[in-house]
């Protein structure tokens with residue numbers, strides 16, 4: 001039970017500093033169909049999780065029922081005085097898109113029903129209700145494997161209202177994939193990234209430095225490739241240094257002297273080098289898994305590694321470009337003198353045969369107040385998109401205004417949400433596309449992958465729902 005705090009005092013404010021309230025929900029235990037990856041712990045809980053970790057305990061309390069988990073998280077956030085109007089749902093546990101399809105639909109419907117506070121007769125009705133309800137789903141994230149991002153998986157994810165997909169990439173090396181029993185290839189990563197990007201999803205990669213048969217040099221070289229090669233270029237990262245967990249093949253290797261994890265110093269040194277190469281358009285969501293220490297056999301156990309890194313990088317004034325480091329909410333933690341004069345800056349880059357426009361609202365110190373990801377797919381994709389609604393469409397893959405989350409309709413006194421910044425970013429994106437359409441006549445409309453609960457916002461800007469996307473002709 002979380003003790004109530006004094007009125008208006010927000011407990012653990014970092015949780016909602018990025019502008020939305022994240023709610024994790026865990027599906028029931030089920031083994032991955034390809035087998036078990038060598039480093040992945042197998043307990044009587046969802047694959048890759050350990051008993052006694054907070055999300056597992058919460059899920060067990062509700063018998064892995066999505067409705068119960070969401071309902072109780074909303075209550076907990078309210079007790080902590082966090083806003084609960086704009087919810088980001090994150091589905092945890094195994095490979096969700098590998099579960100029986102019926103289970104997937106039921107689980108997702110439970111999420112929307114809990115947000116709506118009412119059980120609807122179908123997922124479609126639950127989603128419709130969520131467009132105007134109090135707890136709106138503004139983003140929904142599914143974690144998957146590179147071989148579970150096929151066209152049929154993508155269609156289903158769109159039907160669920162999913163806006164972000166995180167794929168377990170770990171390292172770009174087929175030999176290592178084989179050794180650790182990933183049962184997919186680097187080419188699967190390339191194909192998944194291409195399909196997801198052309199469907200408008202925001203793409204996150206999970207990366208694991210320190211896997212068997214790697215070295216800090218190899219990890220860094222392949223990490224750099226993520227941003228050099230246009231086939232990858234993820235929007236977000238979760239970096240999970242390899243730990244030797246109980247009940248894994250790696251534990252056997254470690255005990256037989258065949259594998260040695262990196263030391264804390266090696267891990268820290270490598271992470272600093274990695275942070276230096278992460279470009280402006282990428283956000284590092286997390287560093288380190290939250291495993292309970294009693295199940296870690298060897299490897300880094302320092303759960304506050306991210307904070308340590310932040311401190312070192314800021315103290316040494318190492319220039320870091322990645323998003324989270326520059327977000328207004330976090331920047332304010334380290335300085336109370338933030339220049340509020342904002343300008344829009346556009347970074348253009350190639351990814352998966354298309355052109356990406358990363359539009360940022362920044363001040364002169366490059367502190368980030370908001371961003372928009374705009375994609376102009378290749379001529380081939382514009383003309384022959386496998387998703388018919390996306391034929392001739394430029395894509396808005398993300399619109400995000402940073403700062404402490406506030407409730408819908410409330411005014412923010414500081415910098416951040418509800419100051420018309422979203423509209424400015426949208427206007428800029430429309431201008432870019434209109435200009436591009438002069439030389440690319442195949443572009444005839446803009447399509448936004450929108451969380452169900454943001455549809456109303458886009459309607460006000462002249463967009464209409466076309467099956468899964470909010471669209472507008474240009």
Ligand code: SF4
Nearest residue numbers: 032036037040047048
């Ligand atoms: S795919 Fe993920 S959850 Fe499944 S065994 Fe491998 S690491 Fe574990």
